[in-house]
Amino acid sequence: MSDGGDGTVGKALSVLDLVAAQERPIRFAELHRMSALPKATLYRLAQTLVSQNMLVQDPETGAYSLGVRLVRLAHAAWRQASLAPVARPFLDQLSAETGLTVFLAQMDYGYVLYLDRRNARDAAATFSDAGKVGPAYCTALGKAMLAYLPEDELEQALGQQSYYRFTPTTLGSAAVLRQALERTRARGYAREREEHEPGAIAVAMPVRAADGRVLGAVSISGTTVQTDIRRLEGLVPRLRQTVDRVSREASHWEFPVEGETEREGRAV
Known part of the structure; x- marks a missing residue:
């Protein structure tokens, strides 16, 4: 995926910012209301961030929260x-x-x-x-x-x-x-x-x-x-x-x- 300008990386970081700012797990519908990204793009980015351990998705509620990889990066x-x-x-x-x-x-x-x-x-x-x-x-x-x-x-x-x-x-x-x-x-x-x-x-x-x-x-x-x-x-x-x-x-x-x-x- 290309990330010219802000591109994909910038969009992914904006998703992380939104999740982090809530200070609690956030469901996709709420995340979508707060984000300017198209629904399909937002979902794809959220799932990619989950696969990279940057976000964690609760298997029961579907809510997103920050992942352990971000914790390691923050401490570094x-x-x-x-x-x-x-x-x-x-x-x-x-x-x-x-x-x-x-x-x-x-x-x-x-x-x-x-x-x-x-x-x-x-x-x-x-x-x-x-x-x-x-x-x-x-x-x-x-x-x-x-x-x-x-x-x-x-x-x-x-x-x-x-x-x-x-x-x-x-x-x-x-x-x-x-x-x-x-x-x-x-x-x-x-x-x-x-x-x-x-x-x-x-x-x-x-x-x-x-x-x-x-x-x-x-x-x-x-x-x-x-x-x-x-x-x-x-x-x-x-x-x-x-x-x-x-x-x-x-x-x-x-x-x-x-x-x-x-x-x-x-x-x-």
């Missing part, structure tokens, strides 16, 4: 080319001090790509979220990164959002999201107030290079049972310290850039 990417190894000790310290969960993420084609989750109270939860993909428009991590993108990149990222209403507080359009991003820049951090999941709240700040490029973001997250948004906002100065430390450490690295040869680990 984490080791080879992510911000996670640089940030890990700082995230551990922040989680230990706050008693809350700390996430690290990067922006990937308009989505939030989770690189690490640290929870001092659950030592087994080391890299369980590495490779997970989530929406940007309704998460603190996503808004923290979107707010500091150059206008051309922001415009592209806004067009990649689904604006699906997960909860009554989910931001439902690009115009509303732009207003939220202006508030994020004004206060210096992003908030998440049950916009993606009921009961989930967070504050986040971007990790930026010396030239202002957004390298990723760090969040302190909890539930409304554990804490409240006011307490999380009180932890912003401590979050800022962590982000500054990660940014300084990251200045010794040059991360892979789309379209360029991988240069992981080389000093800037």
Whole structure:
């Protein structure tokens, strides 16, 4: 099969993106409603991805979920080319001090790509979220990164959002999201107030290079049972310290850039 331009490979990756963004198994009919691909093309790609262990199809329900091959690739990417190894000790310290969960993420084609989750109270939860993909428009991590993108990149990222209403507080359009991003820049951090999941709240700040490029973001997250948004906002100065430390450490690295040869680990 030819893959000129985006071609077959690009279409297959778009299918993987859709499945990953749901964070649950998804049936073909729902996948078809969300995809711009013709039904026959979508089915053929989905079955090919299953045969390559990139997707798994439940034999009883027919629903698709991400396959183990993707997990292996995600962990390899984490080791080879992510911000996670640089940030890990700082995230551990922040989680230990706050008693809350700390996430690290990067922006990937308009989505939030989770690189690490640290929870001092659950030592087994080391890299369980590495490779997970989530929406940007309704998460603190996503808004923290979107707010500091150059206008051309922001415009592209806004067009990649689904604006699906997960909860009554989910931001439902690009115009509303732009207003939220202006508030994020004004206060210096992003908030998440049950916009993606009921009961989930967070504050986040971007990790930026010396030239202002957004390298990723760090969040302190909890539930409304554990804490409240006011307490999380009180932890912003401590979050800022962590982000500054990660940014300084990251200045010794040059991360892979789309379209360029991988240069992981080389000093800037």
